[in-house]
Every structure is written in structure tokens, then in C-alpha cells.
Amino acid sequence: MTTTLENPVADKIQAAVLPTIVLDFDSTFTQVEALDILAEQLFSSDPARLTDITAIKDLTDLAMSGEISFAEALQRRVQILKPTKADLEGLVETLKGLVSASVARNKEAFLRHPGKFRIISGGFHDFIAPVVAEYGIRPEHILANRLVFGDDGIAVSVDQGNPLSKDGGKVVALQGWDITGPVVMVGDGWTDFEVYKGGAADRFYAFVENVKREKVVQATHGIEAAQVVVSFDEVLHNEGFEGRYSFPRSRLKVLLLENVHPTAIQAFREEGYDVTTVKGALDEDDLIDAIQGVHILGIRSKTTVTQKVLDAADKLLAVGAFCIGTNQIDLKGCSKKGIAVFNAPYSNTRSVVEMVMGLTVILTRNIYDKSIQMHTGKWDKSATGAHEVRNKTIGIIGYGAIGSQLSILAEAFGMRVIYYDVAEKLTLGNARRYRSLDALLAEVDVLSIHVDGRAENKNLMGAAQFAKMKDGALFINLSRGHVVDIDALAQALKSGKIYGAAVDVFPEEPRTNDDPFVSPLTGIKNLILTPHIGGSTEEAQEAIGEFASERLLNFLNRGDTTFSVNMPNVQLSEVEGRHRFLHIHQNVPGVMAAINNIIAKYNLNILAQHLKTNESLGYVIVDVDRGYSKEALEELKAVTGTLKFRSLT
Numbered sequence: 316m317t318t319t320l321e322n323p324v325a326d327k328i329q330a331a332v333l334p335t336i337v338l339d340f341d342s343t344f345t346q347v348e349a350l351d352i353l354a355e356q357l358f359s360s361d362p363a364r365l366t367d368i369t370a371i372k373d374l375t376d377l378a379m380s381g382e383i384s385f386a387e388a389l390q391r392r393v394q395i396l397k398p399t400k401a402d403l404e405g406l407v408e409t410l411k412g413l414v415s416a417s418v419a420r421n422k423e424a425f426l427r428h429p430g431k432f433r434i435i436s437g438g439f440h441d442f443i444a445p446v447v448a449e450y451g452i453r454p455e456h457i458l459a460n461r462l463v464f465g466d467d468g469i470a471v472s473v474d475q476g477n478p479l480s481k482d483g484g485k486v487v488a489l490q491g492w493d494i495t496g497p498v499v500m501v502g503d504g505w506t507d508f509e510v511y512k513g514g515a516a517d518r519f520y521a522f523v524e525n526v527k528r529e530k531v532v533q534a535t536h537g538i539e540a541a542q543v544v545v546s547f548d549e550v551l552h553n554e555g556f557e558g559r560y561s562f563p564r565s566r567l568k569v570l571l572l573e574n575v576h577p578t579a580i581q582a583f584r585e586e587g588y589d590v591t592t593v594k595g596a597l598d599e600d601d602l603i604d605a606i607q608g609v610h611i612l613g614i615r616s617k618t619t620v621t622q623k624v625l626d627a628a629d630k631l632l633a634v635g636a637f638c639i640g641t642n643q644i645d646l647k648g649c650s651k652k653g654i655a656v657f658n659a660p661y662s663n664t665r666s667v668v669e670m671v672m673g674l675t676v677i678l679t680r681n682i683y684d685k686s687i688q689m690h691t692g693k694w695d696k697s698a699t700g701a702h703e704v705r706n707k708t709i710g711i712i713g714y715g716a717i718g719s720q721l722s723i724l725a726e727a728f729g730m731r732v733i734y735y736d737v738a739e740k741l742t743l744g745n746a747r748r749y750r751s752l753d754a755l756l757a758e759v760d761v762l763s764i765h766v767d768g769r770a771e772n773k774n775l776m777g778a779a780q781f782a783k784m785k786d787g788a789l790f791i792n793l794s795r796g797h798v799v800d801i802d803a804l805a806q807a808l809k810s811g812k813i814y815g816a817a818v819d820v821f822p823e824e825p826r827t828n829d830d831p832f833v834s835p836l837t838g839i840k841n842l843i844l845t846p847h848i849g850g851s852t853e854e855a856q857e858a859i860g861e862f863a864s865e866r867l868l869n870f871l872n873r874g875d876t877t878f879s880v881n882m883p884n885v886q887l888s889e890v891e892g893r894h895r896f897l898h899i900h901q902n903v904p905g906v907m908a909a910i911n912n913i914i915a916k917y918n919l920n921i922l923a924q925h926l927k928t929n930e931s932l933g934y935v936i937v938d939v940d941r942g943y944s945k946e947a948l949e950e951l952k953a954v955t956g957t958l959k960f961r962s963l964t
């Protein structure tokens with residue numbers, strides 16, 4: 316199956332006759348209404364004038380949505396604001412930092428096509444010109460009002476001779492401009508729609524990236540030449556401009572489940588992707604419904620990505636596990652479909668380790684049960700059964716990222732560290748590796764499990780293993796629930812074989828905070844139960860949000876697969892001034908030769924080429940210079956064994 320990212324609208328438009336794009340300034344070129352920002356700047360530190368900030372905003376809104384006359388609103392706002400030239404300089408600096416995200420990321424397109432982008436605004440040339448100059452828009456390509464200053468340097472009114480100071484002014488002003496060829500108007504406000512309605516523009520885009528004005532959006536309905544767009548990427552794409560992106564990001568859907576951290580949501584939105592979030596996990600049926608049309612799925616540990624879900628995933632390019640574990644994802648199924656899987660292997664490691672150390676001390680001192688007794692009014696000041704952790708032996712099963720970090724912290728607490736791992740590991744500090752699990756079990760005062768969630772680890776700790784431990788040892792599991800036979804653990808605790816335990820992960824876990832927790836472990840003495848929160852610190856969640864979204868964005872934006880858990884890892888630079896083909900295929904003979912034949916047939920000039928394979932997948936990345944035909948793309952997609960094909964610009 317191939318992923319087809321087509322653009323029929325752009326195909327219809329001759330690239331040679333690029334239209335002139337006329338942008339509104341307030342809430343379109345910039346994220347904000349400049350006069351609202353000016354009001355905040357001038358009045359927010361003066362309690363007596365705070366109401367003027369609201370008054371300015373109200374006037375702006377009423378005019379933008381077409382409720383009152385634009386001319387009246389403009390004049391009244393200037394009368395309230397009375398700015399000086401110095402005030403406007405401050406405003407310019409603020410506005411430069413508030414350029415709309417999709418405009419800012421397409422700066423290259425502005426600079427590459429001087430004269431093709433113009434500004435029309437009911438705002439003021441005085442502050443618009445220096446902001447848009449950075450995008451190569453010259454003063455003569457800005458139509459805007461001018462402030463009239465009094466002798467004291469304070470603006471008192473609007474230049475009345477300028478048509479833009481009047482109602483319907485944009486239509487008149489634009490019609491009088493020296494534009495040849497089609498004109499495309501992009502704006503959020505009613506006056507922008509009027510430009511199209513009044514016949515001064517051939518096409519209209521209602522721009523809703525910053526603010527959605529219902530009256531304007533409604534007005535576009537049923538008009539073939541008018542469209543609502545959530546980002547400037549779409550405008551560039553539809554109008555045949557070579558923006559940074561071969562496919563508008565706003566049409567790529569990102570579905571983030573299980574309350575992933577807002578940093579991730581923001582990262583995708585800032586890059587222009589269409590993000591939907593869901594608080595909890597989804598069960599299989601709900602996920603099957605939700606996954607259709609989704610390009611990127613973000614989950615944590617509670618969502619299971621099964622083969623059935625993958626079968627329903629018609630557009631899925633990648634799955635991000637916003638956690639360490641990936642055992643909830645059918646990795647083989649993903650590979651078979653060329654879907655890349657990423658996780659955040661180190662972002663919550665420290666949080667888990669700190670929690671294990673804390674639990675070790677709490678259990679060794681018997682603090683947990685003492686606290687419970689206190690809550691029932693019982694004061695038991697006694698040292699019996701309470702110990703230091705110093706000189707005790709901690710046994711770690713699974714000496715990976717978490718196990719080895721724990722080794723360092725435990726040693727810093729004065730503990731003796733021994734570990735068991737099925738793989739060769741670098742032993743840290745004075746830790747000792749045991750090659751026999753049974754030998755380790757027999758020696759530990761505290762046992763902590765940190766193996767990964769592979770299926771073979773089911774019931775790694777069962778009745779036989781608990782029986783091999785010293786009487787009165789402590790047990791901790793913050794890895795995966797199925798690794799421990801919990802009936803056997805319950806029995807070992809009840810019999811006193813295991814003196815105390817802390818369990819954070821369970822074979823069956825509630826999907827959301829509203830679902831009940833049911834387990835044979837509830838009600839047992841000296842057993843600390845926690846709701847799978849080993850990695851749940853604000854620090855870890857933020858770090859995971861940043862790390863996982865960065866991996867997914869690098870994959871989307873440039874094809875980079877660094878840290879992917881199932882794809883061959885290829886580190887790639889940004890796509891600058893070139894086209895990049897990304898070809899994911901079954902690892903079968905002949906694919907590379909077929910790709911190269913097509914490249915030779917179409918005489919494409921290769922700037923860089925990479926091929927990396929793993930057991931099941933091959934990943935070819937080809938960078939070519941700008942000239943290539945659609946037929947070449949079609950043939951590349953049709954190569955036998957192709958799973959996914961994308962092109963980036």
C-alpha cells in the first residue's frame with residue numbers, strides 16, 4: 316500500500332502563472348490585532364485605564380465581524396489610544412514576535428517570490444511596514460491607513476483621504492492597485508471577505524489559524540472560489556507556490572490519546588498539523604473508528620494497537636509511544652505496513668529510579684504501615700522491624716536504562732548491588748553481575764524488577780521464584796504487570812515469606828481514572844500499591860512530550876527515523892532547496908535496483924541517497940534537485956514491495 320499525498324487543486328493551477336497573494340495584517344499575517352496589543356502596552360499598568368483595553372478590543376471585534384462600521388471603529392480606537400511614534404516602535408518589536416506560525420515557517424516562500432505577496436489592511440502603515448519588511452514585502456506593496464500626528468507628536472486621527480479609512484475601503488483600494496494576473500485575498504475578517512465579494516479578488520481564503528469569525532466562515536459556504544484554511548501552508552499549496560511543504564501540514568491528522576503532555580500538543584500545532592486529543596485510552600473498537608484518516612497516533616501504556624486497529628488505519632505513517640514501553644503496540648504488524656514506531660526510552664528513567672529508592676527506604680523502615688496506623692489513631696513508636704538500607708543487598712532483574720541507573724543510586728545509599736540480565740551489560744560502580752537468577756534471588760534483601768515487557772517475561776516471578784528468596788525479603792515491581800504472577804505474590808506476602816512489597820504495574824489496569832481497580836493484591840498488609848505512576852512526574856511527562864513529538868516531527872518533516880524501534884534508523888538533515896523521496900519497502904531483493912532504474916529513466920539528478928535495512932524493512936531516501944515529473948513519482952510508488960512512499964519539498 317502506498318500513502319498518496321496528492322493535491323488536485325494545485326495541479327489545476329499553472330505554476331507559471333502564480334497569482335498575487337494579498338494578505339490582511341491583523342490576525343492573519345500576525346496572530347493578533349495590533350491595536351489591541353497597543354492598548355495593552357499603553358494602559359495595562361494604569362488601573363484607571365484598564366477599561367480602555369476592553370473598549371478597544373470590543374471595537375475591534377465588532378468591526379472585524381461586521382457588526383459596526385469599520386470606519387467608525389477605527390476612528391474611535393485612535394481617539395482612545397492616542398499613540399506617539401515611540402509607542403509604535405515598541406508595538407513593532409512586539410508584533411515581530413507574533414507573526415502567525417504558518418506565515419513564519421513559510422518565510423522562505425515569501426523571500427523567494429518578491430512582489431507576489433502584498434498586504435492590505437485597515438491598520439496602519441506606520442507599524443505594518445517594519446514588520447512585513449523582514450518577509451521581503453516592500454512599502455509600495457502595502458496598502459494601509461496612515462496616522463495623523465499633532466504638533467505634540469501624538470496621533471489624533473486617521474488620514475481621511477485614504478480609502479482604507481472608509482467602509483468598503485479595501486475593495487476600492489485593491490481595485491486601484493497595479494496587479495496583473497489573478498488576485499487571491501487571505502484574511503480573517505469581514506472586510507477581507509468583502510474584497511472577494513466586491514470583485515477585487517479572484518479567490519478568497521478565510522484564515523482561521525488565529526481566530527475563527529463565524530460570519531466570515533459561513534459566508535464562504537457554497538462559493539467555489541472561497542475556502543476556509545487553518546494555515547498559510549494550504550494557501551501556498553493550493554495556489555501552486557512551492558512552500559516548504561509538499562503537502563499542507565494542516566491536512567495531516569495527529570491523534571494524541573491518554574493525556575499526553577501539552578508540550579507535544581503545542582509542538583505539533585506550531586508546526587501546522589491538525590491535532591486532536593483524547594484524555595483517556597480508547598478500547599479497540601473506539602480506536603478502530605478514531606484511527607481512520609489519522610496520520611500520526613500518540614499513545615501511552617493503556618492503548619493497545621492491535622492488528623485490527625492497524626487494518627483500519629488507512630493513512631497511518633507513525634505511532635508514538637509517549638512512554639518507554641512499546642509492548643502495547645503490535646510492532647510486527649506496524650512493520651508489515653511500513654508504519655514507523657517511536658518511543659521515549661530515557662525521559663522517565665530517573666523518575667522511576669527515584670521512586671524505587673523511596674519505596675526501598677519506606678519498606679525497609681516499615682513506614683507505610685506505621686502511617687496507616689497513625690491514620691486510625693494508633694501511635695506505635697518502636698524500632699522493631701525497621702532497618703537502614705545501608706549494607707543491605709538489592710538485586711536488580713533487568714539492568715537496562717532503569718536498572719543501571721538504580722544501581723548507581725542504590726550504591727550511593729550504601730547498598731550492595733547485584734543484578735541479573737539476559738543480555739551483556741556494562742556493570743556500573745561496584746555492582747556485580749549474577750549469571751544465575753536463582754543465585755541472585757537467594758541473596759537479596761530487596762528485589763527490584765526492571766525487565767522490558769516482552770511476552771516471554773510473563774510470570775518471570777512466580778511461586779517457585781518467591782520460594783527461592785530469603786525469608787522476610789522485600790519485593791518491588793515497577794516494570795510491567797504480566798511479569799509477576801500476582802496470586803503468587805499475594806500468597807508470599809500473606810505467608811510472611813515476603814515481608815513487604817511495592818507494586819506499580821498490574822496485568823489488568825483500569826483504562827481511565829474513572830474505571831475501578833480490582834486486584835487480588837488489595838487489602839494486604841505492608842504492600843504499597845500505586846496506579847502505574849513510576850514515570851508520572853511533571854518533569855518526566857514534559858520531557859517525554861518534547862522527546863517523542865520531536866522524533867515524530869523529524870520523521871514527518873524530513874523522514875528521520877532516529878530512535879525508531881522498528882524502522883532502520885537513518886538520521887537526516889532538513890529538506891532545504893531539494894526534493895526528498897522516502898520509500899519504505901519490504902526487505903526483498905530488487906527494490907533498490909528498481910528505484911534507481913526509475914531515477915535514471917527520468918534523468919533525476921541525485922543529490923544524496925541512503926539505503927538502510929533491517930530484518931523486515933528497507934528504507935530508501937533519495938534527495939533530488941528540483942526538476943521531476945509526476946510520472947516519476949507514480950512509478951516510484953508502484954515499485955513491487957513498496958509499503959509507503961512520500962515526497963517532501
Ligand SMILES: NC(=O)c1ccc[n+]([C@@H]2O[C@H](COP(=O)([O-])OP(=O)(O)OC[C@H]3O[C@@H](n4cnc5c(N)ncnc54)[C@H](O)[C@@H]3O)[C@@H](O)[C@H]2O)c1
Nearest residue numbers: 640713715716717736737738765766767768793794849850
Ligand atoms: N512504572 C512505570 O511507570 C514505568 C516507567 C518507565 C518504564 N517502565 C518499565 O520499566 C521496564 C524497564 O525499562 P528500561 O527503560 O530500563 O528498559 P530497557 O529495555 O532499557 O531494559 C530492560 C532490560 O531488561 C533485560 N531483560 C529482559 N528480559 C529479561 C529477563 N527475563 N531477565 C533478565 N533481564 C531481562 C534486557 O536485556 C534489558 O537490559 C520496562 O518494562 C518499562 O516498560 C515502567
Ligand SMILES: O=C(O)CC[C@@H](O)C(=O)O
Nearest residue numbers: 615616617638639640850
Ligand atoms: O505513562 C505511561 O502510561 C507508561 C509509563 C511507563 O510504563 C513507560 O513505559 O514509560
